[in-house]
Amino acid sequence: MKADRKQVERLLKTAKGQIDGVLKMIEDDKYCIDIVNQILASQAILNKASKEILVAHIDGCVSDSFSSNDETFQKEKMEELKMVIDKLAK
Amino acid sequence: MKADRKQVERLLKTAKGQIDGVLKMIEDDKYCIDIVNQILASQAILNKASKEILVAHIDGCVSDSFSSNDETFQKEKMEELKMVIDKLAK
Amino acid sequence: MKADRKQVERLLKTAKGQIDGVLKMIEDDKYCIDIVNQILASQAILNKASKEILVAHIDGCVSDSFSSNDETFQKEKMEELKMVIDKLAK
Amino acid sequence: MKADRKQVERLLKTAKGQIDGVLKMIEDDKYCIDIVNQILASQAILNKASKEILVAHIDGCVSDSFSSNDETFQKEKMEELKMVIDKLAK
Numbered sequence: 001m002k003a004d005r006k007q008v009e010r011l012l013k014t015a016k017g018q019i020d021g022v023l024k025m026i027e028d029d030k031y032c033i034d035i036v037n038q039i040l041a042s043q044a045i046l047n048k049a050s051k052e053i054l055v056a057h058i059d060g061c062v063s064d065s066f067s068s069n070d071e072t073f074q075k076e077k078m079e080e081l082k083m084v085i086d087k088l089a090k
Numbered sequence: 091m092k093a094d095r096k097q098v099e100r101l102l103k104t105a106k107g108q109i110d111g112v113l114k115m116i117e118d119d120k121y122c123i124d125i126v127n128q129i130l131a132s133q134a135i136l137n138k139a140s141k142e143i144l145v146a147h148i149d150g151c152v153s154d155s156f157s158s159n160d161e162t163f164q165k166e167k168m169e170e171l172k173m174v175i176d177k178l179a180k
Numbered sequence: 181m182k183a184d185r186k187q188v189e190r191l192l193k194t195a196k197g198q199i200d201g202v203l204k205m206i207e208d209d210k211y212c213i214d215i216v217n218q219i220l221a222s223q224a225i226l227n228k229a230s231k232e233i234l235v236a237h238i239d240g241c242v243s244d245s246f247s248s249n250d251e252t253f254q255k256e257k258m259e260e261l262k263m264v265i266d267k268l269a270k
Numbered sequence: 271m272k273a274d275r276k277q278v279e280r281l282l283k284t285a286k287g288q289i290d291g292v293l294k295m296i297e298d299d300k301y302c303i304d305i306v307n308q309i310l311a312s313q314a315i316l317n318k319a320s321k322e323i324l325v326a327h328i329d330g331c332v333s334d335s336f337s338s339n340d341e342t343f344q345k346e347k348m349e350e351l352k353m354v355i356d357k358l359a360k
Contacts, residue, residue, distance in 0.1 A: 032147035
């Protein structure tokens with residue numbers, strides 16, 4: 001993975017901590033809407049992690065494929081990008 | 091929380107397990123796109139959890155406010171729904 | 181519809197005008213990314229229109245159902261809200 | 271634009287027609303939720319149009335930049351992709 005490993009790990013661990021927080025809120029029978037808001041917050045952090053990885057992937061793997069002059073490798077990068085865009089553009 | 095507690099907890103723990111899986115993938119220096127796909131999968135599960143809670147909230151808390159005839163309480167439910175819809179309709 | 185009719189119509193006509201703009205950009209063979217950005221802009225405006233209508237719907241139709249004491253009518257409002265939330269929480 | 275022009279135009283005109291439909295529904299004072307559903311349908315079609323254009327862009331412009339060996343041109347394509355991904359990954 002080309003992204004800043006420490007930064008991505010920090011984001012993921014924060015999201016995980018928030019999900020633990022949600023599990024605790026359920027245990028403490030907290031209010032539905034507060035629980036949903038906490039889940040939405042963890043999803044936003046996971047979004048940030050995905051973006052960090054994708055941006056570094058484009059700067060790294062995709063750019064590397066440019067200089068590789070390996071058309072199969074390049075084609076592979078393009079197919080991957082199309083699949084990611086298909087998933088993101090819900 | 092009005093939703094099926096076991097079901098919501100199962101979804102949240104699955105999402106948490108997937109994030110652990112992502113952290114392991116990063117440790118093992120797995121490929122960026124595979125990591126992003128795993129994060130997207132955990133977000134989809136968190137989405138399911140949110141929906142379960144919101145549906146049960148509408149069936150429960152919002153419906154209860156109907157029979158309460160307490161206008162302040164009802165108004166509060168409406169304001170909450172508007173805030174959730176604002177966040178969801180990105 | 182309970183929302184401010186003029187405001188919603190203005191948003192919809194703006195979105196429509198932007199789509200006309202996109203059709204013109206295609207005709208003029210403009211650049212792909214510029215075209216996508218214009219489509220995303222029109223979607224954002226349609227989002228605003230949806231939110232205006234939903235907020236006014238909650239303040240209007242759903243609140244009216246509170247005072248109606250008609251359980252069938254109330255249940256109907258709840259089912260509609262659940263369907264909208266299901267569509268929004270992609 | 272590299273995408274199938276007829277196909278993209280058809281999608282955009284369909285979305286535009288749906289927005290006209292929404293304006294008519296408002297004029298006829300149709301029900302809020304039915305109006306929102308029609309707007310969501312037009313957004314889904316606009317989404318399809320965006321995806322068609324982005325996929326063809328990757329297959330076309332981005333791939334062309336591969337064979338151009340023009341690093342500035344390639345870098346430009348990468349920056350554009352990052353901006354699109356940032357907008358999509360809401």
